[in-house]
Amino acid sequence: MNIYCLPEFVTEFDKLIKNNSYSFIETEIIKSYFNISFEEAKKGHVLNASQQAPFIKRRLKGSGGARLYLTAILKDEDIYLAFVHPKSGSAGYENINDGKKSQLQKDVLDSILTKDFYKVSVNGKSLSFTPFKNIKEEVETELGE
Amino acid sequence: MQNTCPPHNQNHSHGDIFHKISSDVVSFNHKPKTDNQQVDKFLDIINDIRKDLKERTDAIENIYIQIENLTWHAYSDSELVSLRELIKLCHTSVKENNNFIQSINVLSNNGLLPIEISNFREAIDDFAELVEDIDSTYNRLINDSDFVQITKHLEKL
Numbered sequence: 001m002n003i004y005c006l007p008e009f010v011t012e013f014d015k016l017i018k019n020n021s022y023s024f025i026e027t028e029i030i031k032s033y034f035n036i037s038f039e040e041a042k043k044g045h046v047l048n049a050s051q052q053a054p055f056i057k058r059r060l061k062g063s064g065g066a067r068l069y070l071t072a073i074l075k076d077e078d079i080y081l082a083f084v085h086p087k088s089g090s091a092g093y094e095n096i097n098d099g100k101k102s103q104l105q106k107d108v109l110d111s112i113l114t115k116d117f118y119k120v121s122v123n124g125k126s127l128s129f130t131p132f133k134n135i136k137e138e139v140e141t142e143l144g145e
Numbered sequence: 146m147q148n149t150c151p152p153h154n155q156n157h158s159h160g161d162i163f164h165k166i167s168s169d170v171v172s173f174n175h176k177p178k179t180d181n182q183q184v185d186k187f188l189d190i191i192n193d194i195r196k197d198l199k200e201r202t203d204a205i206e207n208i209y210i211q212i213e214n215l216t217w218h219a220y221s222d223s224e225l226v227s228l229r230e231l232i233k234l235c236h237t238s239v240k241e242n243n244n245f246i247q248s249i250n251v252l253s254n255n256g257l258l259p260i261e262i263s264n265f266r267e268a269i270d271d272f273a274e275l276v277e278d279i280d281s282t283y284n285r286l287i288n289d290s291d292f293v294q295i296t297k298h299l300e301k302l
Binding site: 044045046047048049050051052053054055057059062063064071073094095098101102105106108109112 | 212213216217218219220267268270271274275277278279281282283285286287289291292295296298299300302
């Protein structure tokens with residue numbers, strides 16, 4: 001299983017975890033997407049009625065916690081974290097509208113096509129984000145391509 | 146040490162006073178028995194509401210899981226008609242349960258069953274959010290040609 005994320009996700013995530021009230025988001029993502037099976041990682045409900053590329057919404061830390069939006073490409077076991085928002089507090093809100101859902105799906109597709117996304121990994125107790133283009137270039141250099 | 150007892154009314158004998166107080170004590174002793182019954186009745190009602198709220202919370206969480214699972218499947222046009230009827234029914238349920246929460250808020254505002262009411266309210270809030278999402282998926286986004294095209298493109302990657 002590969003965990004990737006969109007540039008907008010990194011921006012939103014970095015902004016949120018500067019606030020102590022939202023530091024749980026990082027812990028919850030690590031718990032929900034690392035060292036677990038792909039079956040576990042794709043929990044949530046599907047927003048685009050797709051069986052091959054479900055656009056999934058997941059609750060983080062229960063009702064008043066946060067909501068995470070992601071697209072899973074099932075055949076490759078790839079997960080693209082697209083957006084996260086808390087439910088309460090100064091940056092919190094109830095839900096996103098249809099326009100935002102459409103935009104997020106489009107952003108996921110554009111990011112995949114242009115390879116403008118990040119590889120997400122765990123570094124100690126934190127998440128780290130590496131631009132996918134850098135990883136690709138490193139691998140190509142190592143292979144002498 | 147100073148005597149702090151109030152002065153007796155000089156017109157009454159000690160015997161009269163003992164008799165009056167004894168009578169007050171007897172009537173006081175009768176009161177708690179009635180109060181105990183009322184407290185028991187009150188606690189029974191509170192426990193019934195507690196049990197009812199717990200059952201409602203478990204039921205709505207169970208429905209939440211079932212509906213979440215529904216979103217992982219494909220549906221024919223006729224099945225979509227039934228699914229849309231289910232969404233309508235869920236909207237009605239959210240409305241009715243929000244009214245119910247309004248009516249029991251008086252309990253938590255007075256310090257009664259705050260945890261049970263909060264758990265129930267959270268379960269209904271989550272359910273309402275899920276119902277809004279499936280409404281968006283199966284009544285609106287499914288008819289949004291741009292959204293459908295992007296989904297198809299993602300499926301072909």
